[in-house]
Amino acid sequence: MRVSVPGIPQAILSAAGTSQTVSPATAIERIASFLSPGNATVITGAGVSVDSGIRAYRGKDGTYMNPNYKWVDSAIFYHELIDETERGYAFRQRYWLRSYLGYPPVRDALPNTTHYALAALQYTGVVTRLITQNVDGLHHKALRDLWSSAKLEERILELHGTLHKVHCKHGHTIDRPTFQDWLSAANPQWKEYADDLERTGRQPRTNPDGDVVLEGVQYSSFMVPDCPSCMLEGRRNSVHKPEVIFFGESIRSEVRERSFDDVEKGDRLFIVGTTLATYSAFRLLKHALRLKKPVLMLNVGPTRADGTPGLDKIDLPTSAVLREVVRALVGIQAVEDQTIKRMLSSGIMKPPAEDDDDRLPRAAG
Known part of the structure; x- marks a missing residue:
């Protein structure tokens, strides 16, 4: 039985390092301007959970x-x-x-600063729907003290x-x-x-x-x-x-349909911490572009979407900018609203050690 494994085209990996880099200050301004009209849908991936100590599938060069x-x-x-x-x-x-x-x-694992920054954007209504490829439940943990289980299920879709x-x-x-x-x-x-x-x-x-x-x-x-x-x-x-969802398994039709619906209901699409290597996520980007929606990506390293017409990309770690994006968007609320204030001071920063690298082959028993 032949099963295809998601990956990034070699042509994109070969061009790694050619994307334009911007300063955190410039990135904060661009992201805040992009999100300020509100009603954004967000897609997240493994990169969002790295600061919680959960290693991503791919390194900064985009390879496994x-x-x-x-x-x-x-x-x-x-x-x-x-x-x-x-x-x-x-x-x-x-x-x-x-x-x-x-x-x-x-x-x-505990939510990190990126989870709480995104939770603050959800709490304020800037982000109305969040689709995550992660299976760790950390987006839910960041909001579980504020929202009921029903509301969490309504606002967060676990794609995989x-x-x-x-x-x-x-x-x-x-x-x-x-x-x-x-x-x-x-x-x-x-x-x-x-x-x-x-x-x-x-x-x-x-x-x-x-x-x-x-x-x-x-x-x-x-x-x-x-x-x-x-x-x-x-x-x-x-x-x-x-x-x-395992390799070779199809996403349930109701989940697939809801993911498309969540993209359609948002006025813009913000993609965070993912290479979009899996087609189930990549097709959501394509769907948003077909609908002429603005799309912005924040990710470190090459992605499957690099070079896609209509995609704006910022190559920076999420932890470097997202808290300040929230502060730029909510203004004085960042100090006066105790819930937002707490979110912006919450979250761990415990990424895996830099030498925790599994690139060398290992015996599997």
């Missing part, structure tokens, strides 16, 4: 942080994960062990799903902490290992999808539990999947 990532170190394709044969179970053992160890850092829910092949859904407990109960030896990792801080490198890099591991020792709800219905079923 690990060139073997999609073939060796991580990705299991959708058809492999849901395969009901013995071979499929082996794929699930591999996926769920790595995800079991990789989920806690994502679970415990979320790590925080799991469902079995028959549709039984469970929250991720409960599923982690099931995995712990089925694998006491790995629970002890995971506790030791948290206690000593020796956490393996975690990818944006909650997967970790492991070496020399026998995945066959990891047990994937059967779904209790399926067992109550008289069948055994170990096919569990996080509510995340």
